[in-house]
Amino acid sequence: xxxxxxxxNLSKHYGDIKAVDGLSMHVMxxxxxxxxxxxxSGKSTTIRMLLSLIRPTSGQIxxxxxxxxxxxxxxxxxxxxxxxxPDFYSYLTARxxxxxxxxxxxxxxxxxRIDEVLVMVGLLDRAQSRVRTFSLGMKQRLGIAQALLHKxxxxxxxxxxxxxxxxxxxxxxxxxxxxxxxxxxxILISSHVLYEIEQIANRMVIISNGKALVEGNVxxxxxxxxxxxxxxxxxxxxxxxxxxxxxxETKFQKSSPDRVWFKITKDEIPVLTAFLIxxxxxxxxxxxxxxxxxxxxxxTDNEAAN
Amino acid sequence: MRQLINIELYKIFTKPRTYIGxxxxxxxxxxxxxxxxxxxxxxxxxLIESLSDKFVFEGKLINMYGVAYIILNTLWIHVPILVAxxxxxxxxxxxxxxxxxILLTRPISRIKLIISKFIAGWVYTLLLIILMIxxxxxxxxxxxxxxxxxVMTTKVxxxxxxxxxxxxxxxxxxxxxxxxxxxxxxxxxxxxSDNSIGPIIGTIAMIxxxxxxxxxxxxxxxxxxxxxxTTYLTSWQKFFEPDFAIKMVSHDILIQFIYIFGxxxxxxxxxxxxDILS
Numbered sequence: 001x002x003x004x005x006x007x008x009n010l011s012k013h014y015g016d017i018k019a020v021d022g023l024s025m026h027v028m029x030x031x032x033x034x035x036x037x038x039x040x041s042g043k044s045t046t047i048r049m050l051l052s053l054i055r056p057t058s059g060q061i062x063x064x065x066x067x068x069x070x071x072x073x074x075x076x077x078x079x080x081x082x083x084x085x086p087d088f089y090s091y092l093t094a095r096x097x098x099x100x101x102x103x104x105x106x107x108x109x110x111x112x113r114i115d116e117v118l119v120m121v122g123l124l125d126r127a128q129s130r131v132r133t134f135s136l137g138m139k140q141r142l143g144i145a146q147a148l149l150h151k152x153x154x155x156x157x158x159x160x161x162x163x164x165x166x167x168x169x170x171x172x173x174x175x176x177x178x179x180x181x182x183x184x185x186x187i188l189i190s191s192h193v194l195y196e197i198e199q200i201a202n203r204m205v206i207i208s209n210g211k212a213l214v215e216g217n218v219x220x221x222x223x224x225x226x227x228x229x230x231x232x233x234x235x236x237x238x239x240x241x242x243x244x245x246x247x248x249e250t251k252f253q254k255s256s257p258d259r260v261w262f263k264i265t266k267d268e269i270p271v272l273t274a275f276l277i278x279x280x281x282x283x284x285x286x287x288x289x290x291x292x293x294x295x296x297x298x299x300t301d302n303e304a305a306n
Numbered sequence: 307m308r309q310l311i312n313i314e315l316y317k318i319f320t321k322p323r324t325y326i327g328x329x330x331x332x333x334x335x336x337x338x339x340x341x342x343x344x345x346x347x348x349x350x351x352x353l354i355e356s357l358s359d360k361f362v363f364e365g366k367l368i369n370m371y372g373v374a375y376i377i378l379n380t381l382w383i384h385v386p387i388l389v390a391x392x393x394x395x396x397x398x399x400x401x402x403x404x405x406x407x408i409l410l411t412r413p414i415s416r417i418k419l420i421i422s423k424f425i426a427g428w429v430y431t432l433l434l435i436i437l438m439i440x441x442x443x444x445x446x447x448x449x450x451x452x453x454x455x456x457v458m459t460t461k462v463x464x465x466x467x468x469x470x471x472x473x474x475x476x477x478x479x480x481x482x483x484x485x486x487x488x489x490x491x492x493x494x495x496x497x498x499s500d501n502s503i504g505p506i507i508g509t510i511a512m513i514x515x516x517x518x519x520x521x522x523x524x525x526x527x528x529x530x531x532x533x534x535x536t537t538y539l540t541s542w543q544k545f546f547e548p549d550f551a552i553k554m555v556s557h558d559i560l561i562q563f564i565y566i567f568g569x570x571x572x573x574x575x576x577x578x579x580x581d582i583l584s
Contacts, residue, residue, distance in 0.1 A: 048581075
């Protein structure tokens, strides 16, 4: 299967500053692909190059198998995008904004399609309101509506939950999941909010200083190696005794008056839990310390150290 | 392409700032005409006082043509500001409001976008000039009626009323050409900037600056003055020479066209490769 996005050794330099430095990544059809990195890591620059807003210094971008530099029109007609802030012609209504963008994308039966996307993002009742009266959350939803307008195969969302309250963030995440599952749309979503990517993406790349640190399946990356798990208990002493001479002894990390830490894989959590319960240990809570956040921080720390 | 031009025109004419130009032209012209209607005879008597011992003036010298001529003289500094107000915003306005991002991620050519915006800006300039013509002639006709045109430059000429209409249309046509040059310059500055204040102020500053430098340092700049487009902004007056011939303005027209194409192609070249960072 051909990747929808195939970036090969992409770089963008501004004088001595390397905003993107030899980045390669691949988004496959059907992916919700997380594009993760700290602020200033080159995510937005990469996305702008993907949408031909910025010219790369070197490297190649293939969208749907076509070289973007050669076949810009055909490829962009299959892409919807929302980049950073959702900005519109604020003196026009939501419907008028979509009408202008729909005409530029040559959308057939435009009026009906506008109604459709406004229903999808829950803004149909505000179609005739000027965009300047919209809240940030509403603008963000209108941004997604414009990205969907021409029925794209691929949607690129650059930090779509930025500035939204938790409810707004959840709405956007739910919408992204729905679009992927029901609309069969491939989605590239950039974020520095790690929890967000963990919640919705199936594959991801982590970048730092314009370089890809790791790319792969979110589940595999998070669960591929050991993590710390905290068991909150009444008393840690019996735990130390019951694990003596068992394989868990080597996985024991440390203890405090009300908890113990083990370094185990995700698959070992239920096994160890069952073992402790069987031995009569009363467990109040289990907290996985290792998350995407830890994984991310470990990777970026290593990169900084190198 | 037509679709793009229509969209750009729609955006221009739904923006409140566009109507500042039309409103300003309306207020200035109507105010001048009412002023002349009330105080015109007095002003005109003062103006021709030195000539009255040598000439005998008969008939209505304050008429729609005379007033239109005065308006043309008055507005040559105002109209560039009003033109720049819209053309300076065409590209910088998109950068400032962040709408480049939704516009240029559509499958449209940057070259076509630049051409469409330029044409839309030119249509606005044309409508501004048409409004000037309508207000100065129609309102002038209602208030003053027709008559012969007295033109006082370095010499005094009187043009009969049946000989002035073509001169006015030619002068307005030339004015449109000059304003297209101003618009093209403002458009270039708009491409270079991410804020529309810069191109608007920049355009006015350049026109006034070059004009002042050209006047103050006329002797020093004499060799290059023929190459400044600002040198020819007032060449519309040549159409009111009694012995006017097209060769009197052909060089002036050529210079304006060179500047229009120059500004336009620099804009096109620059914008085609511009990184959209806004």
